[in-house]
Amino acid sequence: MANLEHIPRANNSTKRKHQEPNINNNNKKKKIWPTHYEKQELITADQYSDEEDRLTNLPEPMKLHILSLLSLKQAIQTSALSKSWVSSWTSIPVLTLNSGFFFTCSLCDFDKIVTKVLACRDKSVKLNKLTFSRGGISTIKILKTVFSYALSNGVKQVRALIKGSRNGSWPDCLHNTSSDSLTRLKLISCSEIRCQFLGHRLALFKNLTNLYLENAIIMDDPDAFSGFLALEKLTLYHCCYKDDNLNIRASQLSVLNIMCFYNSFDRCELSTPKLRIFKFRARTFPVLVTPPQALPVLDEVVLDYQGSENRKQSFQEMITMFSTCHNAKSLTISMYAVLLLSRFWKELVKHCSPFRGLKFLKLDEDGFGKIPSDVKDYLLQYSVDAIISVVYIEGMFGKNFLRNIFEFSF
Incomplete structure (x- = not known):
């Protein structure tokens, strides 16, 4: 049997060092060790305090930017x-x-x-x-x-x-x-x-x-829009026109968007000498009335015809609108407009193209490649160097909505 006397014994100081605090000793102050969950709560509280300080110290412009991204x-x-x-x-x-x-x-x-x-x-x-x-x-x-x-x-x-x-x-x-x-x-x-x-x-x-x-x-x-002296862009979307007439007199107007899929009008009088962009989408074309030498700086015209291709009156109305927009440098027409022109090709060949300086002719994807030679020859009669491109179609009202053309954005 081993001699226990040769085993070294720990002294009192070593023993006290490894012992738990004596909770029965009333003469000493009681020590309470935080539990695992209490430590977590302390850390979380510190984090909240730091986050609150960060939020409090944010610059005022940054606060307003954050708030502007939220709902009310x-x-x-x-x-x-x-x-x-x-x-x-x-x-x-x-x-x-x-x-x-x-x-x-x-x-x-x-x-x-x-x-x-x-x-x-x-x-x-x-x-x-x-x-x-x-x-x-x-x-x-x-x-x-x-x-x-x-x-x-x-x-x-x-x-x-x-x-x-x-x-x-x-x-x-x-x-x-x-x-x-x-x-x-x-x-x-x-x-x-x-x-x-x-x-x-x-x-x-x-x-x-x-x-x-x-x-x-x-x-x-005639003074419906004349009171807006600085008006540069006007968009009329599904509006109702009394007496089937529309008068626009605006000296600074440069962009005009009109979409009247349900409510049409017969006559449109424009007194807009600075008009550069004209976009029109409807089932019928109104008669455009302008002063002599009107629309001198017209650059882009978009005509999205949504009516029947068998309507001869619409054909005459489109030819008349072409004549009024003869200064355009870029012309975009929808598939139904191409079909309308090709439907009355015998009448079309009797007309001379009003476009003298056309640089861009844009057609939708269905019309491109199928455009009759008579329609192409008419539109590019005096603009043989014009670039022909494709406008892709996406359906807001079916397949015939011109994407990226009618941007009725604010």
Whole structure:
């Protein structure tokens, strides 16, 4: 048996070193070792503290940029992050009021939210863009609240999308309130709506350069657009034209987009000496009436005919429109326009091409390669060096929508 006396024994100091704290010793202070979960909580709390400091110390421009990427509801919720974020959402330069983001609220409650948000906004900070989107039939009160705020606070861009107006009109403040800051105005309604601010002879929006109207009722008034002294781009999308006439008198207008797939008009009078781009899509062609030597700087013409290729009246209307747009350097025509010209080829050969300096002829993919020689010879009679290219088609209204041609963007 081994002699236990030769085994070295640990001294008292070594023994105490490896022993757990004596919890029964009342004379010594009790030590409590943190558990694994308590350590995790401590680390998490430190992380939250660091993140809060980072959020608090963000530069104000970066805060506003982040908030401008969020929906209004999300932007308001950031006020709970820290004290420095409490009122940051009231200074964002881009404000979107969309009832779709408040789907749990009724439209009546949404109107109250809009009114309160506009009242709480910091008016010392310029609002660059205001978007108002609402389902249901909008009341006169809420429309007046939104547009009055935009016009009186120097908003540069206003975009409104509604299902309809209770009185069938955009608010009165649009034709009795002026704004020198407004540069872009986009008004979209799912139903026909009156635009009483059109035809106003006073220059209420003298710096407005871009106007987009959808389902607007446009009266036969030669001064419908003359009040917009700086207007450069005009888009009319499915508008209703009273008396089947459209008058456009705008000295600075350079881009004109007209799409009237459902509502057509017979006569269009243009007094636009600086017009460079003209895009037209319809089932029939109106008679274009212009002053002598009109459209001197016209560069690009897009004609997307969507009617029947057996309609001789449309053939005559297209030939007349070609004559009015004879200064164009680039011509884009749809497949149905090519079919219409080829259908009446015997009449076509009797006409001389009005295009003297055509440089580009663009056809859709179905028309390209199948274009009859009579149509090609007519269009390029005096432009033999013109470059022929293809425009691909994508269906918004079936296969015949010209992609990348009709860009009704704001």
